[in-house]
Amino acid sequence: MSIREEIIEQAKLAKKASYKLSNITTDDKNRALMMVAEGLENNTGMILKENEKDLKKAKEENMSKAFIDRLSLSRQRIEQMAQGVREVADLDDPVGDIIEMKKMPNGLKIGKMRVPIGVIGIIYEARPNVTVDAAVLCLKSGNSVILRGGSSAINSNKVLQKIINENLIKAGFPEGSVQLIQTTDRQAVKELMSLNQYLDLLIPRGGAELINRVVNGSKIPVIQTGVGNCHIFVDKTADLKNAVNIIVNAKTTRPAVCNAAESLLVHQDIAKKFIPIIAEVLNDLDVEIRGDKNAVELAGNIKEANSSDWGKEYLDYIISLKTVKDVDQAINHINKYGTKHSEAILTDNYTNSQKFLNEVDAAAVYVNASTRFTDGGQFGMGAEIGISTQKIHARGPMGLKELTTSKYVIYGQGQIRE
Amino acid sequence: MSIREEIIEQAKLAKKASYKLSNITTDDKNRALMMVAEGLENNTGMILKENEKDLKKAKEENMSKAFIDRLSLSRQRIEQMAQGVREVADLDDPVGDIIEMKKMPNGLKIGKMRVPIGVIGIIYEARPNVTVDAAVLCLKSGNSVILRGGSSAINSNKVLQKIINENLIKAGFPEGSVQLIQTTDRQAVKELMSLNQYLDLLIPRGGAELINRVVNGSKIPVIQTGVGNCHIFVDKTADLKNAVNIIVNAKTTRPAVCNAAESLLVHQDIAKKFIPIIAEVLNDLDVEIRGDKNAVELAGNIKEANSSDWGKEYLDYIISLKTVKDVDQAINHINKYGTKHSEAILTDNYTNSQKFLNEVDAAAVYVNASTRFTDGGQFGMGAEIGISTQKIHARGPMGLKELTTSKYVIYGQGQIRE
Numbered sequence: 001m002s003i004r005e006e007i008i009e010q011a012k013l014a015k016k017a018s019y020k021l022s023n024i025t026t027d028d029k030n031r032a033l034m035m036v037a038e039g040l041e042n043n044t045g046m047i048l049k050e051n052e053k054d055l056k057k058a059k060e061e062n063m064s065k066a067f068i069d070r071l072s073l074s075r076q077r078i079e080q081m082a083q084g085v086r087e088v089a090d091l092d093d094p095v096g097d098i099i100e101m102k103k104m105p106n107g108l109k110i111g112k113m114r115v116p117i118g119v120i121g122i123i124y125e126a127r128p129n130v131t132v133d134a135a136v137l138c139l140k141s142g143n144s145v146i147l148r149g150g151s152s153a154i155n156s157n158k159v160l161q162k163i164i165n166e167n168l169i170k171a172g173f174p175e176g177s178v179q180l181i182q183t184t185d186r187q188a189v190k191e192l193m194s195l196n197q198y199l200d201l202l203i204p205r206g207g208a209e210l211i212n213r214v215v216n217g218s219k220i221p222v223i224q225t226g227v228g229n230c231h232i233f234v235d236k237t238a239d240l241k242n243a244v245n246i247i248v249n250a251k252t253t254r255p256a257v258c259n260a261a262e263s264l265l266v267h268q269d270i271a272k273k274f275i276p277i278i279a280e281v282l283n284d285l286d287v288e289i290r291g292d293k294n295a296v297e298l299a300g301n302i303k304e305a306n307s308s309d310w311g312k313e314y315l316d317y318i319i320s321l322k323t324v325k326d327v328d329q330a331i332n333h334i335n336k337y338g339t340k341h342s343e344a345i346l347t348d349n350y351t352n353s354q355k356f357l358n359e360v361d362a363a364a365v366y367v368n369a370s371t372r373f374t375d376g377g378q379f380g381m382g383a384e385i386g387i388s389t390q391k392i393h394a395r396g397p398m399g400l401k402e403l404t405t406s407k408y409v410i411y412g413q414g415q416i417r418e
Numbered sequence: 419m420s421i422r423e424e425i426i427e428q429a430k431l432a433k434k435a436s437y438k439l440s441n442i443t444t445d446d447k448n449r450a451l452m453m454v455a456e457g458l459e460n461n462t463g464m465i466l467k468e469n470e471k472d473l474k475k476a477k478e479e480n481m482s483k484a485f486i487d488r489l490s491l492s493r494q495r496i497e498q499m500a501q502g503v504r505e506v507a508d509l510d511d512p513v514g515d516i517i518e519m520k521k522m523p524n525g526l527k528i529g530k531m532r533v534p535i536g537v538i539g540i541i542y543e544a545r546p547n548v549t550v551d552a553a554v555l556c557l558k559s560g561n562s563v564i565l566r567g568g569s570s571a572i573n574s575n576k577v578l579q580k581i582i583n584e585n586l587i588k589a590g591f592p593e594g595s596v597q598l599i600q601t602t603d604r605q606a607v608k609e610l611m612s613l614n615q616y617l618d619l620l621i622p623r624g625g626a627e628l629i630n631r632v633v634n635g636s637k638i639p640v641i642q643t644g645v646g647n648c649h650i651f652v653d654k655t656a657d658l659k660n661a662v663n664i665i666v667n668a669k670t671t672r673p674a675v676c677n678a679a680e681s682l683l684v685h686q687d688i689a690k691k692f693i694p695i696i697a698e699v700l701n702d703l704d705v706e707i708r709g710d711k712n713a714v715e716l717a718g719n720i721k722e723a724n725s726s727d728w729g730k731e732y733l734d735y736i737i738s739l740k741t742v743k744d745v746d747q748a749i750n751h752i753n754k755y756g757t758k759h760s761e762a763i764l765t766d767n768y769t770n771s772q773k774f775l776n777e778v779d780a781a782a783v784y785v786n787a788s789t790r791f792t793d794g795g796q797f798g799m800g801a802e803i804g805i806s807t808q809k810i811h812a813r814g815p816m817g818l819k820e821l822t823t824s825k826y827v828i829y830g831q832g833q834i835r836e
Contacts, residue, residue, distance in 0.1 A: 019753065019777065019779070022776070022777070023776060023777065096776075102798065104796075104798065108787055108791065110797060110798075113775075117809050117810070118779070118809060196633065200808075200809045200810070201809070201810060215614065215637055216637050219633055219634050221639060221640070221808065221809075221810040222639070223810075239832065242832035245832065245834055246832065246834055248834075249834035249835055250834075253835065335437060357531075357827045358440070358441060358514075359437065359440070359441060361437070361536070361825075362825065363825060363826060364825070364826040364827075364828060365825060365826070365827055365828065366828045366830060367828065367829050367830060368829075368830040368831055368832055368833075369526055369828055369829075369830025369831075369832070369833040369834075370830075370833065370834045370835050372834070372835040373526065373828065373833070373835055374826075378522075378835065379528060379826070380520065380522065380528075390618075390639065391535050391536060391618045391619070391639075391823040392535070392618070392619060392639040392641075392810060392811045392823065393810045393811040395823055395824055395825060395826070396825075396826045405809040405810065405813055406813055407779075407780065407781060407782070407783060407813060407814075408781060408782040408783070408792075408797070408813070408814045409775050409782075409783055410782060410783065410784045410785065410787055410791065411785050411786075411787075412784060412785060412786040412787025412788075413786055413787075414657065414660035414663065414664065414786055414787070415786075415787040415788065415791070416663055416664055416666075416667035416668075416787075416788045416790070417667060417671065417788050417790040417791055417796065
């Protein structure tokens with residue numbers, strides 16, 4: 001079979017499975033997830049053995065330490081994965097909820113029922129934990145899923161998918177509920193992106209390059225996720241002690257995640273006072289600051305930024321810093337350079353807080369809090385499949401509800417349209 | 419300027435306008451729409467003159483009667499357009515509504531605010547009324563819009579856009595709120611579809627060919643609309659008198675619209691009784707029936723269908739007819755050949771009605787009513803920009819609410835993430 005034929009076979013099987021999955025009860029879904037969790041724990045040895053193959057290759061290829069860390073599984077990480085599966089089983093199942101039901105003047109009852117999206121494709125990098133996370137979130141929301149993980153994790157992914165699949169079959173789920181693309185050939189992604197008669201949604205998870213490739217090449221609707229060039233604007237009325245705490249939290253607690261702050265905007269009227277303070281604090285925490293000329297003059301430990309810095313998602317202990325003349329300039333700067341993820345204003349001015357909330361174009365806009373809260377768990381939706389940074393379908397953290405769509409259900413007694 | 423440069427200029431201007439539009443009050447939007455309505459009425463003569471140019475060319479090119487009818491404006495049609503604009507002004511403005519606001523344990527208040535999508539592109543065929551409809555729906559929901567109408571209507575579209583634009587400027591709206599692509603060159607659509615840094619959504623309105631071209635070529639998220647191969651399944655317990663009424667309504671009241679029925683499925687146990695009845699009624703109404711072998715044997719006035727009939731949206735006085743052995747076969751047939759628009763079961767069996775509602779994959783699923791109700795007005799949402807037949811973002815009729823997205827707004831008092 002050619003790669004194209006192989007992918008089409010998988011897509012067809014996924015479509016068929018999706019019709020059955022949409023009708024499995026919550027109890028049966030939860031039972032299956034518990035079996036998957038147990039299956040992962042019971043096969044820890046086998047998973048570690050396969051993961052070892054991937055790690056060996058990655059080391060031979062001199063991949064970075066961070067890359068190898070993301071690729072690595074351990075007894076503890078497998079236990080965490082299994083625990084994550086159990087947590088998804090605990091979440092409310094959105095499928096079948098009737099969101100609104102109204103009676104029309106002609107007696108028709110029209111409601112909106114939450115239903116699974118259908119077949120979801122997930123394209124991600126070499127992170128084996130995503131294989132399990134994505135699979136169980138799609139399953140719990142009644143979708144079948146086709147997974148395409150980074151080639152460096154292929155052995156880990158194969159064994160994880162095999163364990164998931166075996167347990168689902170044992171639980172009475174249809175064949176094809178969770179599939180993994182077996183080849184590491186790039187052509188497979190190209191083929192997958194063309195199959196809009198079978199797939200209903202593609203979610204790329206990973207860096208900007210991966211996401212752009214999918215957005216540009218896909219005939220299937222795509223949810224863009226994750227790239228976060230997040231700003232914090234310190235207005236002239238901000239509580240500066242809070243500002244320091246929030247900036248430190250947003251920049252340094254996990255610099256490699258998408259909701260970390262990447263850029264500071266400081267109101268010119270407090271620049272002289274605040275920039276030296278924050279520069280010293282960040283300096284002590286080994287954060288490199290790249291600032292505009294004004295900032296460089298105000299503090300000795302700031303490097304001069306060049307124009308490419310404003311659009312950068314560093315994902316590292318680096319932050320850019322710019323002085324702005326007012327809230328309008330801050331908003332314009334954010335709408336120009338931001339990635340529509342999470343943006344914060346620190347202020348005690350009512351008008352500016354409302355202006356910022358209304359005019360900044362982003363999935364999550366904060367007043368006086370850290371951008372690090374943009375997260376499915378923190379927003380009270382449990383686990384998430386990603387953070388949408390586009391405007392269609394879902395915006396911000398995507399949990400189970402965001403993995404469903406709706407369908408109008410209409411109850412009549414013979415009504416015809418006049 | 420090259421076509422590409424011209425389209426980029428328009429897209430940039432639209433983006434800039436969209437930020438301002440998102441902050442215009444409902445009162446100001448309504449005032450502007452009333453001015454647009456008056457502007458259309460006051461310029462009836464000029465509109466008719468420009469429309470005449472398009473009609474002359476279309477006649478010279480021997481376009482079909484139906485095509486010329488859709489292209490034609492008249493004093494009355496212009497009045498209807500103006501009236502339509504006033505009706506949109508009357509609709510509730512969804513922008514700024516807070517959908518949910520909850521207080522988290524750490525004191526953060528997290529809500530979801532409805533906001534405009536941003537810049538919307540509408541690609542449509544030679545129907546000048548769409549120019550006005552689409553523009554005002556986008557405006558009322560706070561979006562800027564770039565219109566690309568069919569080339570045969572270019573003169574009509576230009577004058578309509580000019581009138582809309584002049585009145586918007588007079589009302590204080592930003593330049594670029596409603597733009598029309600001035601060239602009829604096809605390259606313009608190709609360029610437009612590539613500009614995902616400026617456009618947030620594309621909505622193609624028209625036939626399957628147009629929609630496929632956009633779905634296949636766009637880097638911008640697309641909402642697929644309108645293609646409706648709608649089925650009516652007459653179960654063995656259906657009230658046959660109701661069934662005749664509903665089928666006649668769904669097939670013959672407006673055969674050229676997307677919610678018209680295109681195919682009948684009849685339970686085998688009532689085929690002998692019901693098929694001759696419905697065949698005679700439809701025959702009297704000049705509806706051609708294309709049936710399977712069984713149907714042809716049961717009634718003299720049924721032509722034999724070939725396999726391509728099951729997937730056809732006739733948009734004409736033609737209907738296909740197939741005998742099925744049970745509700746499962748009906749559901750499988752619909753999920754194979756349907757276009758995810760509107761599907762109906764006529765039954766008095768509780769289990770089958772629920773099975774059909776749950777398992778048929780479509781935007782609107784009916785029990786005992788005509789598919790013709792799938793329409794923004796009938797569903798109580800006022801005017802609509804189209805009927806979505808895909809699963810992402812919005813499903814079914816799309817009104818003002820579906821032309822918005824949400825953004826999380828978070829009110830804090832210095833919270834940081836632990």
